[in-house]
Amino acid sequence: NAGVTQTPKFRILKIGQSMTLQCAQDMNHNYMYWYRQDPGMGLKLIYYSVGAGITDKGEVPNGYNVSRSTTEDFPLRLELAAPSQTSVYFCASTADGGNTEAFFGQGTRLTVV
């Protein structure tokens, strides 16, 4: 029972490079989320999706893009990496609305230099 799987676990990027953070869940959850975690700031919602083909912005979407072509996958794209995007990124999923438990991946630690 894998739950939510994120890859990679660690990555170092140079300024201006691009990359995709992968997220997959095997629980057939409709809702998926991307958060970033910075020290003392808690988790900030970047983007979320309520189902395949539907995505929406969260609190801090600038510099990121997402897509949701299948129920299982929700990749996060960084087009032009900036030092301000150095953070730990978490993907999460919930079965439906906000009254259900969120399941989190193990996180991706990204450093932009």
Add this chain to the structure above:
Amino acid sequence: AQSVTQLGSHVSVSEGALVLLRCNYSSSVPPYLFWYVQYPNQGLQLLLKYTTGATLVKGINGFEAEFKKSETSFHLTKPSAHMSDAAEYFCAVSRNTGGFKTIFGAGTRLFVKA
């Protein structure tokens, strides 16, 4: 807009002492409320949640929280701290605003002294 405030970025208690982690929320309608725990280098795990019904909610590992609408609070407590409780704790709020979005507090790191 809804928001979550956790009072105290760090809390230190002795083993066996009461744990109290404070959380206040702002929301124009009663939200769903959660507490999550994060151990080092791991993702978040659900401790407990309040949706409807009884305002005192019991969770895993002996934790509980009480929803107080008049105080807009959802404080987390545990009668007796254990060394294994040392972690970061996040309060979160969610409600349907045309698609549920869960908003997290800044987190409180709990230290447990022997």
